[in-house]
Amino acid sequence: MLSAPVDDSLWQQQVRALIEAGRELHARGWVPATSGNFSARLTAAEIALTVSGRHKGKLDEAGIMRADMQGRAVGSDQRPSAETLLHTQLYRRYPEVGAVLHVHSVNATLISRAVQRGGAHDLVLAGYELLKAFHGNTTHETSLRVPVFANDQDIPRLAAKVDAWLDANEPIHGYLIAGHGLYAWGRDMAETLRHIEAFDFLFECELRERGPCNA
Numbered sequence: 785m786l787s788a789p790v791d792d793s794l795w796q797q798q799v800r801a802l803i804e805a806g807r808e809l810h811a812r813g814w815v816p817a818t819s820g821n822f823s824a825r826l827t828a829a830e831i832a833l834t835v836s837g838r839h840k841g842k843l844d845e846a847g848i849m850r851a852d853m854q855g856r857a858v859g860s861d862q863r864p865s866a867e868t869l870l871h872t873q874l875y876r877r878y879p880e881v882g883a884v885l886h887v888h889s890v891n892a893t894l895i896s897r898a899v900q901r902g903g904a905h906d907l908v909l910a911g912y913e914l915l916k917a918f919h920g921n922t923t924h925e926t927s928l929r930v931p932v933f934a935n936d937q938d939i940p941r942l943a944a945k946v947d948a949w950l951d952a953n954e955p956i957h958g959y960l961i962a963g964h965g966l967y968a969w970g971r972d973m974a975e976t977l978r979h980i981e982a983f984d985f986l987f988e989c990e991l992r993e994r995g996p997c998n999a
């Protein structure tokens with residue numbers, strides 16, 4: 785498929801948004817040691833995406849690349865992250881999604897391990913005022929299901945599991961990979977950052993409530 789032209793001001797805007805998100809998330813300690821990856825939609829056919837292996841707190845324009853919805857580089861020979869498919873499957877599925885952020889925070893890592901150790905396949909967040917931070921929630925009297933997938937270095941296989949889960953369940957704002965981290969998305973970068981921040985707060989609440997022995 786021929787790639788649609790990407791407006792340069794839109795590219796610059798998304799590059800800036802990704803650089804700023806990297807600084808913010810690194811300052812929170814959520815993308816240590818070059819971990820994590822971020823993307824923002826450019827068009828129906830393309831995203832702007834962090835180049836594999838870059839330090840997310842020190843991104844510049846050279847650390848951002850274009851990729852198509854199959855996760856292939858567009859206009860450069862840079863290497864997209866192996867996890868690009870986990871981003872593009874969300875843009876393909878949800879036309880309204882404008883940004884996807886993947887972080888390796890301590891709270892996401894620990895709660896995913898605790899859920900897995902308990903034999904469950906999801907975490908249900910209920911009764912928290914902060915659930916209102918998620919798009920579409922207007923009350924704390926709701927619950928949010930966060931699936932926890934087993935970690936897998938075979939990304940197409942993991943992406944297929946995520947797709948199957950999304951086919952069969954209510955829409956969600958993010959999911960965990962056990963012992964690994966969190967994927968979250970939203971309509972734009974600001975909303976996605978808000979979702980990441982709300983998830984991390986709620987994961988920490990869950991961990992503290994379980995107590996130090998179960999965290």
Ligand SMILES: [Zn+2]
Binds near residue numbers: 886964
């Ligand atoms: Zn990761």
